[in-house]
Amino acid sequence: MKKKRVILLLALLLLLPFILYTPVSVRAQEGQAARKDSTGKDKHKERVYTNKTENNVCLKCHSKTHIEYMAEGATKVYKQKMFSECIIDTNLFYNANHWNFKCTDCHSDEYSTFPHKGELRFEEKPGCLDCHAGDPQYAQFNFEKIDEEFKKSIHFQRQGGSFSCWACHDGHYYKINARNRQENILAAIEYDNNICLSCHANIQKYQLITNKVNPNILQKHEWLPNQPNHFKHVRCIECHAQVNDSLMVAHNIQPKSKAVKKCAECHSGNSRLMASLYKYQLENQGKYSLPESGFTNEPVIIGGKRNGLLKLLGNIALLLTIVVVVIHSTLRIVSKKN
Amino acid sequence: MKDRIYFYPIWVRSWHAINALMFLVLIFTGFSIQYATTSVSWIRFDRAVVVHDIAGLILTFNYLIFLFGNILSDNGRFYRFTLKGGLNRLIQQFHFYTMGIFKGAPYPFPINKYRKFNPLQKLTYLLSMYLGIPLMIITGLTLYFPAVFNLIGLTSLVISDLIHILLGYFLSIFMVIHVYFCTIGHTVTSNFKSMLNGWHELH
């Protein structure tokens, strides 16, 4: 008898999680979602590249780990290692926002000669606004406002011109992300955080900008419980950038003293995440519809608005119980029987 | 001394004391977490979370004492609910609590050596201890170790969050009723005394 009960109990306990949860094949969809735009179409199929041959002039050296060069009149092939920073990943390059650019759209024509002229390295790269300002096609991004916000940010305030938009938006690989990946928010978060970590977890790039010692990011955020999980589910800018209603991505990075430290800024009914991380989803899908990948992939912010009705009903039920108890005990006292 | 039965061995009492205390802490911090705001809050969110987590872990280990205690000792037999005629017995007990009790009617299922709980008590204890608390623990663990559960493909935090809150309310309501019904004994306080000294006083 007893043995049976033990087995039954343990079996039940073991089975419970599997009864309750359906495994989700979210991961399988991740790769696909990443390549699709908001309409679900595969954008890349429609792309016609017109500059690939021209770019190959540069890429025959700049996509290789070493260069081979025959100088005019020379009898021997010159061989050299390519600096890893100068190697372009062509796959990423041709999938970036600026997928159909010539290298020389941003770099001087004179780079076509090798060895490159020494003074070329001091050339100014065009800024985002040189091309995007005032262009109605990009009005939705609000470049002017972004620029304004960026000028207020701690990076620009402290470092000025040496910190440009390119510092975060890789000249060759930058790809809009939060907008295109609403089905896979975790990948978008990772992408965005890697932008910040490319400096804040990389002393070489950091010290291109300043000689200061790079603070250890993980150590500085140890106060966050289950920090890896938080860094997977929120972006750095959620806590470090001032929310701006007219921007999808806030660009005004604040000094550390103004960073969000109160948990309830996110873990509450009016979570600031609604105005930042989830903004795009809320605007495009409405409050009550579920993301395409199914509600099982939805973030769960403890203490958020979630389950509001449930909690209300729960509170009412709890109060009613107490009322019944009070009535019952009064009747007991009045009847003096028990 | 015939009107006393030694019902609550020390392990039941210590389990129960820890359980009750942790439960109160969990309810209090749980509410505080659910209704966190940046301005006013009972306790700061981060503290509430830490306390809630620790209390939950203690309650979980404590639950194992209850589970294995009842499997290994004789106390488990009091929780056996016979389905046949069960509904009738529940109704009978319910009638007593809603009517009979005010008229001084006799207890329909007097407590004795073989019957520690009346049918209603038995069912609610059974449900809360063998369904409510285990579910609470499992959903709590998924919220505490999201990454681990992610790894084995159980990613449904939405569902566990829902169940966790729902059960939180159910068990809170259970506790209110439970504590109140404990005042229905030989005297108003005698049941509480039995939970301290182990001896149940009969009517």
Ligand code: HEM
């Ligand atoms: C401050 C809160 C609580 C108080 C004052 C309290 C009081 C008592 C008392 C006086 C008894 C003995 C009477 C009886 O056997 O029915 C008892 C037993 C019991 N209580 Fe509680 N209780 C509290 C919280 C809880 C909670 C939160 C649970 C479970 C979730 C619980 C589960 C039980 C169970 C299962 C028994 C029977 C134990 C056994 O003899 O096997 N109690 N409680």
